[in-house]
Amino acid sequence: MNIEFKKENENTVVDMEGRLDTNTAPNFQKELEAYYNVQGFSLILDFEKLDFVSSAGLRVLLLIQKKSKALSGNMVIKNVKPEIQEVFNMTGFSEILTIE
Amino acid sequence: MIKIIPKLVYSLNVKKGYEKIKKFDELTKNAPEVNKQLMLDLVKRNASTEYGKKYHFDQIETLETYKENVPFSTYDDYAPYIERMIEGAEGLITNDPIVHYALTSGSVDNPKRIPVSEDTVKNYREYATQFSFAIICRALGKNWKKWKKGRGLNLMEVKFETLPNGLFAGSISGRGVYSIKDLLFLMFTSPKEVVFPKEIMDSKYAHLRFALTDRSLSFICSAFMTAVSDLMKYLEINWELLVNDIEKGTIDSEIKIPDDVKKQLLEQIKPDPKRAAELRAEFQKGFSDPIIPRIWPEFRFVHAIGSGGFSVYTDKMRYYLGDIPVYFSVYAASESIMAICNEMESQEFVLIPDSAFYEFIPMDREGESEETLTMDQLETGKDYEIIITNTSGFYRYRIQDVVRVMGWYQKCPKIQFVYRLNQMVSIAGEKTTEECISWAVKEFAKEAGCELVDYSVYADTMISPGRYVLLMETAERLSKDKHDEYREIIGEKLSIANPSIGKKVKSGVLSHSEITFVQEETYALYRDLMIHRGISGNQLKPVRVIDTLIKENFFFALVDKE
Numbered sequence: 167m168n169i170e171f172k173k174e175n176e177n178t179v180v181d182m183e184g185r186l187d188t189n190t191a192p193n194f195q196k197e198l199e200a201y202y203n204v205q206g207f208s209l210i211l212d213f214e215k216l217d218f219v220s221s222a223g224l225r226v227l228l229l230i231q232k233k234s235k236a237l238s239g240n241m242v243i244k245n246v247k248p249e250i251q252e253v254f255n256m257t258g259f260s261e262i263l264t265i266e
Numbered sequence: 267m268i269k270i271i272p273k274l275v276y277s278l279n280v281k282k283g284y285e286k287i288k289k290f291d292e293l294t295k296n297a298p299e300v301n302k303q304l305m306l307d308l309v310k311r312n313a314s315t316e317y318g319k320k321y322h323f324d325q326i327e328t329l330e331t332y333k334e335n336v337p338f339s340t341y342d343d344y345a346p347y348i349e350r351m352i353e354g355a356e357g358l359i360t361n362d363p364i365v366h367y368a369l370t371s372g373s374v375d376n377p378k379r380i381p382v383s384e385d386t387v388k389n390y391r392e393y394a395t396q397f398s399f400a401i402i403c404r405a406l407g408k409n410w411k412k413w414k415k416g417r418g419l420n421l422m423e424v425k426f427e428t429l430p431n432g433l434f435a436g437s438i439s440g441r442g443v444y445s446i447k448d449l450l451f452l453m454f455t456s457p458k459e460v461v462f463p464k465e466i467m468d469s470k471y472a473h474l475r476f477a478l479t480d481r482s483l484s485f486i487c488s489a490f491m492t493a494v495s496d497l498m499k500y501l502e503i504n505w506e507l508l509v510n511d512i513e514k515g516t517i518d519s520e521i522k523i524p525d526d527v528k529k530q531l532l533e534q535i536k537p538d539p540k541r542a543a544e545l546r547a548e549f550q551k552g553f554s555d556p557i558i559p560r561i562w563p564e565f566r567f568v569h570a571i572g573s574g575g576f577s578v579y580t581d582k583m584r585y586y587l588g589d590i591p592v593y594f595s596v597y598a599a600s601e602s603i604m605a606i607c608n609e610m611e612s613q614e615f616v617l618i619p620d621s622a623f624y625e626f627i628p629m630d631r632e633g634e635s636e637e638t639l640t641m642d643q644l645e646t647g648k649d650y651e652i653i654i655t656n657t658s659g660f661y662r663y664r665i666q667d668v669v670r671v672m673g674w675y676q677k678c679p680k681i682q683f684v685y686r687l688n689q690m691v692s693i694a695g696e697k698t699t700e701e702c703i704s705w706a707v708k709e710f711a712k713e714a715g716c717e718l719v720d721y722s723v724y725a726d727t728m729i730s731p732g733r734y735v736l737l738m739e740t741a742e743r744l745s746k747d748k749h750d751e752y753r754e755i756i757g758e759k760l761s762i763a764n765p766s767i768g769k770k771v772k773s774g775v776l777s778h779s780e781i782t783f784v785q786e787e788t789y790a791l792y793r794d795l796m797i798h799r800g801i802s803g804n805q806l807k808p809v810r811v812i813d814t815l816i817k818e819n820f821f822f823a824l825v826d827k828e
Contacts (some may be wrong), residue, residue: 171391221784221788221790221824222785222791224791225574225787225791228795228798230796232466232522232798235466236466252652253823256820257819257823258816258819258820
């Protein structure tokens with residue numbers, strides 16, 4: 167999975183491409199640590215080029231969501247493909263995550 | 267000094283435990299009479315309650331009149347009383363003071379609030395703590411394996427909400443921990459900030475951060491084995507981070523702990539390069555040789571519910587424990603502690619005659635008769651639905667558990683939990699229990715040569731005829747090419763576990779059973795999600811039956827389709 171970071175105003179936008187699964191989730195988590203461990207962080211995950219999210223990927227998203235609560239941060243996910251949106255809906259993640 | 271204090275505290279508990287064993291041995295010699303007398307005492311004590319008046323408790327002087335006057339009950343029968351009790355009303359179902367409300371683990375949407383009296387808490391304290399520590403101490407003996415009574419790692423956390431009547435609601439295991447709150451730090455390694463979490467935090471890290479620094483750690487205790495197994499898996503993945511923090515006296519910035527709590531924890535932490543070096547040397551050798559005795563040389567046992575549906579987690583723990591034994595604790599529920607192990611490693615539980623009054627309905631009885639038996643009328647090897655009258659105001663309560671009589675301890679039955687009635691799967695009357703599913707899945711793993719992470723069963727009635735779908739997570743992904751072969755194996759194993767399935771598949775009443783694999787970390791994700799929704803980690807039980815739309819959607823969305 168390719169990850170690219172860019173700054174847009176106060177937000178960190180993360181462009182994600184490929185698959186967020188057992189193989190890529192640990193590295194994704196590590197790369198994002200510096201961003202989601204900051205008080206009041208603001209992350210936008212752009213899923214436009216993301217094709218797949220597995221259970222391991224969902225665990226990382228849940229972790230960042232928990233961090234946002236603890237650190238008064240914010241995570242928004244945008245441009246979600248219908249097949250990933252379906253997984254979010256079925257697993258109850260659409261009620262937990264902020265999806266635009 | 268610090269080593270002497272836990273030793274004194276545990277020695278005192280063990281001493282009380284030996285007295286309890288002595289008393290228990292006396293009670294079990296005469297268990298049926300003791301048990302019947304308990305029921306008569308409860309009825310007499312509670313005759314003036316609303317429930318007692320409704321069912322004429324004042325006229326009950328024998329078991330027969332008790333059965334005639336008082337109907338079977340379920341939680342719904344007590345719910346209106348409990349609502350009023352929570353608002354402050356007294357004397358409705360019991361005259362004994364209620365000190366807590368146990369939130370049950372079973373339902374995510376609407377957890378039950380079970381009243382808990384001081385007597386029930388006392389029974390938990392005396393049996394689950396004092397009695398069990400004495401049993402463990404006696405079993406470990408006086409040789410090199412002797413328990414030196416160092417501190418333990420307690421994974422039971424206390425998360426309570428306050429009710430309008432001022433009492434706490436939370437897990438029953440948490441209430442047990444709360445009752446020894448002043449002794450906690452003397453008995454266990456985790457500080458109060460971790461045991462009484464005010465906010466969500468990385469609790470596995472927090473528990474391990476303190477336990478690893480104590481070379482003399484003696485044991486781990488938890489309500490369920492699931493939490494112990496998850497903790498060890500976390501250690502296997504994150505040992506470098508933990509050891510670095512122990513070396514430097516820090517808490518890594520990636521660990522989620524609220525700032526004020528982190529500050530308090532850091533005040534209790536000092537750099538410990540010597541212990542870090544010792545731990546690092548052992549972790550670097552890998553985990554293939556059991557890690558627990560290498561990092562904690564005085565570690566002697568695990569104390570957790572780990573039989574039946576939890577056995578897959580107990581099997582995983584053996585990998586970390588080696589030959590260190592497990593004490594399988596108790597057979598209990600929020601409503602009552604009902605039976606206890608009186609031997610190390612035994613998975614049979616002796617009914618506790620002075621904790622609740624027990625009635626039994628034989629599972630092999632034909633017809634609709636609901637005539638109950640008492641413990642002296644049971645037969646070894648047979649299965650019974652257990653019905654309890656507890657010390658907190660529940661009478662002839664159908665707890666929905668089926669137990670098997672494994673043998674006898676004096677005049678008291680030794681039982682094993684077999685399955686929950688509401689967790690039994692039956693598509694066409696074949697009645698498949700958790701026990702059948704567990705056996706079939708384990709046999710499948712043996713034959714397919716895979717390591718099982720977790721499993722569930724789903725009764726698929728969307729196709730006709732209906733079929734069983736076994737969902738499994740395995741440690742390594744299995745070959746898609748062998749799907750038909752795996753399907754055959756699970757079908758065969760299910761037919762052995764429950765011959766009625768085999769007959770019904772052959773005669774076309776059921777379709778052939780199916781097997782489906784879920785993605786890696788699916789069951790861990792489900793547990794994370796439940797904890798995120800506020801369910802206590804103490805109460806998380808394995809998902810054995812996919813019986814709600816929420817579970818169905820969740821697990822089928824995460825099927826490994828690749």
